[in-house]
Amino acid sequence: MAEKAQRVGLFVTCLVDLIRPSVGFAAVKLLEQAGCRVEVPRAQTCCGQPAYNSGDRADTRAIAEQVIDAFAGFDYVVAPSGSCASMIKKHYPGLFADDPLLRAKAEDLAERTFELVSFLTDVLGVEVVESSFSGAVTYHDSCSGLRELGVEAQPRKLLNNLPGVEIREMEESNVCCGFGGTFCVKYPDISNKMVTNKADFVAASGAGTLLAGDLGCLMNMAGKLQRQGAAVRVRHVAEVLADMADGPAIGEPDPGSEQNKSGSAA
Amino acid sequence: MQSSSPAFKDNARAALADQTLQKALKNVKSGFIGKRAKARERLPEFDDLRDAARDIKNHTLANLDFYLERYEEKVQASGGQVHWAATAEEARAEILKICRDVDAKVVTKGKSMISEEIALNQHLEGAGLEVVETDLGEYIIQLRKEVPSHIIAPAVHLTKDQIEADFRHHHDKLPAERPLSEPVQLVAEARQMLRQRYLDADVGITGANFLVAETGTSIIVTNEGNGDLTQTLPKVHIVIASLEKVVPNLEDATTILRVLARSATGQEFSAYTTFSTGPRRPEDPDGPEQYHVILLDNGRSQMLGSEFQDMLRCIRCGACMNHCPVYHSVGGHAYGWVYPGPMGAVLTPSLIGVDEAGHLPNASTFCGRCEAVCPMRIPLPRMMRHWREREFERHLSPKAVRFGLAAWAFFARRPQLYHRLMGVKMRLLAAFGRNQGRFNALPFAGGWTKHRDFPAPEGKTFQQLWAERQRGGPAS
Numbered sequence: 247m248a249e250k251a252q253r254v255g256l257f258v259t260c261l262v263d264l265i266r267p268s269v270g271f272a273a274v275k276l277l278e279q280a281g282c283r284v285e286v287p288r289a290q291t292c293c294g295q296p297a298y299n300s301g302d303r304a305d306t307r308a309i310a311e312q313v314i315d316a317f318a319g320f321d322y323v324v325a326p327s328g329s330c331a332s333m334i335k336k337h338y339p340g341l342f343a344d345d346p347l348l349r350a351k352a353e354d355l356a357e358r359t360f361e362l363v364s365f366l367t368d369v370l371g372v373e374v375v376e377s378s379f380s381g382a383v384t385y386h387d388s389c390s391g392l393r394e395l396g397v398e399a400q401p402r403k404l405l406n407n408l409p410g411v412e413i414r415e416m417e418e419s420n421v422c423c424g425f426g427g428t429f430c431v432k433y434p435d436i437s438n439k440m441v442t443n444k445a446d447f448v449a450a451s452g453a454g455t456l457l458a459g460d461l462g463c464l465m466n467m468a469g470k471l472q473r474q475g476a477a478v479r480v481r482h483v484a485e486v487l488a489d490m491a492d493g494p495a496i497g498e499p500d501p502g503s504e505q506n507k508s509g510s511a512a
Numbered sequence: 513m514q515s516s517s518p519a520f521k522d523n524a525r526a527a528l529a530d531q532t533l534q535k536a537l538k539n540v541k542s543g544f545i546g547k548r549a550k551a552r553e554r555l556p557e558f559d560d561l562r563d564a565a566r567d568i569k570n571h572t573l574a575n576l577d578f579y580l581e582r583y584e585e586k587v588q589a590s591g592g593q594v595h596w597a598a599t600a601e602e603a604r605a606e607i608l609k610i611c612r613d614v615d616a617k618v619v620t621k622g623k624s625m626i627s628e629e630i631a632l633n634q635h636l637e638g639a640g641l642e643v644v645e646t647d648l649g650e651y652i653i654q655l656r657k658e659v660p661s662h663i664i665a666p667a668v669h670l671t672k673d674q675i676e677a678d679f680r681h682h683h684d685k686l687p688a689e690r691p692l693s694e695p696v697q698l699v700a701e702a703r704q705m706l707r708q709r710y711l712d713a714d715v716g717i718t719g720a721n722f723l724v725a726e727t728g729t730s731i732i733v734t735n736e737g738n739g740d741l742t743q744t745l746p747k748v749h750i751v752i753a754s755l756e757k758v759v760p761n762l763e764d765a766t767t768i769l770r771v772l773a774r775s776a777t778g779q780e781f782s783a784y785t786t787f788s789t790g791p792r793r794p795e796d797p798d799g800p801e802q803y804h805v806i807l808l809d810n811g812r813s814q815m816l817g818s819e820f821q822d823m824l825r826c827i828r829c830g831a832c833m834n835h836c837p838v839y840h841s842v843g844g845h846a847y848g849w850v851y852p853g854p855m856g857a858v859l860t861p862s863l864i865g866v867d868e869a870g871h872l873p874n875a876s877t878f879c880g881r882c883e884a885v886c887p888m889r890i891p892l893p894r895m896m897r898h899w900r901e902r903e904f905e906r907h908l909s910p911k912a913v914r915f916g917l918a919a920w921a922f923f924a925r926r927p928q929l930y931h932r933l934m935g936v937k938m939r940l941l942a943a944f945g946r947n948q949g950r951f952n953a954l955p956f957a958g959g960w961t962k963h964r965d966f967p968a969p970e971g972k973t974f975q976q977l978w979a980e981r982q983r984g985g986p987a988s
Contacts, residue, residue, distance in 0.1 A: 260924075263934070263975055264969055265938075265970070267974035270978070286974075286975070286978045288979075291927050296924075297917060297924075299897065300900060300909065300913065301897065301899075301900030301903055301905070302917055302921065305921035308925050309925060312925065312927070389877065389878070389879040393883075421879075426879070427877075429876070429877045429878075431959030432913070433524070433874075434963055435521075435524060435525050436528070436841050436842060437963070439841040440838075441963070441964065443837075468950075469950070469960070469964030470964040472950060473952070473963065473965050497949050499949035500949065500970075
């Protein structure tokens, strides 16, 4: 046991911050349960991938410097996203090839940065979490987490150790869902083909719930499944692991909202 | 070859709507991925071999001038000739001259992507020569007047039924009732049609998988044996190869051969691996009287020393496109030039310009599957990103994209402003979306909502809720 609690800076990610804050609170809960002291620097917005993947190096560097400053001094930096964690861990240092001081800072940050589930398992050694979730789930491996950070067995291990959960693997779980950040709006027809394949495999798995570790992919897949009228619920894996999967799934109406309470929902 | 890469989006849409093509493309997934995975499992040192292969090519590229000159000396010493061609035009002219010098009428060809790159067939046919493709896939697409859609499986965009129909149409001297629905029957018929052509040919043209500096040898790998007949029977053998095909010695070539077929088709080794060194010697039972090598640059020397140098390690196995979900969706023709898939997305802008081929490095989700399987460990996504950087620097990316990005970056670089603005925006969006939980149409998000719903935000942002929690407020 560490003598004092690890001080963890939560990199919320822009999508969790804006669209689904409950994923952020699930991450906080999991980290606090594992004995961490969690702080959330306010000077964070996004990891910079939209600029980075559009060829805009200058804005990417500026945003990276902002993240480096905001997360200075934490023992660890944890993100509920393989894609954003990988951006910091695998791509930030290369942005500062011409600046030894910033490069050293970027490398230091890279070493301290982890994707949420792999941090819990690989760094903190968590093997079991408590969750009352019950049902069959299927897990989509998001690309960056899988291929850049090696996140594959870790979420499955924690899910498998939940008594109420049955994992039903889908075909091609490690193939891209077609999100790809700006790709899905730049090449919507190709993206649609890819997410349609994914939705077919999800449906064929027979699982009632689709889980993954990246909100971008989850929004893409949920959006497609719902457009098709599929009954599959879509959630971030942290929601299930933190036993916070009682609220509406991604894209589902909030039964607690005023309009829906009064029964006027069309 | 004329490119249709600027029309990539239209090409892709047409490909997605083409049900026959979509059916054929399913074979790419089922035919290649599992076989490569099994071949890899059977060879525990496979990943070490990839490292070794990468190192061999890196060493060669760092000393390319040395090895090319050594190669040329050895070819000459074995009685062959090397013709350096800086451009496609020079290569075409040199090949035509060699053909004319022997008064050639018929030219047979083994599979060669360089031939596609320099549009050789059109050039020779324009000069009155008859050109016969002998690789089965190339033979099929030559009948159809098409270009390859894949670098090792040129006709992978076609179904068996389409090929049967083509054969019945073009081989109209054969009995109409012959059975032709099985692949083995198609292969036998192509073989029968080609047999006499090998004997008729005055010149045989092949590509090269490797050029060996130590010995002046060119190596081809095939599964049909057509390359051997093409290069052994005619009076003249012309090898066309780009300059990065050179490796220092035979041991290096065989090291890379060990990853080539496994990555390409999942075979341990291709059925034929043929080494050619110079023309026929007096004691040889057969072989050509003349042996020529056309060594093509066509833009590659510009890649040396640039951020695209790693691309010159490529050995054209096709593993990147075999594993690419974008390639699986649209096929090879949509890319609009010779080289499709991830390797094409990097190479094509290098060879024909990023202003012409700008879509190609953008049409990727950066899923990274190509890099994960590349036997030469080429960082394909990283190089696609470099192309995007070049486009951004040169203001080639679409105005709307640049404007949107600039507006987003302005706020992303100002956290206080960002949180205030986004807090308001998300609450509004949440209020409108709460009933349904999602939107099926949204202004400025048509690309998204055309095909899928957009989930409504929960309401307050995480930062707002976190601040409330810190103050002991309503959020827990």
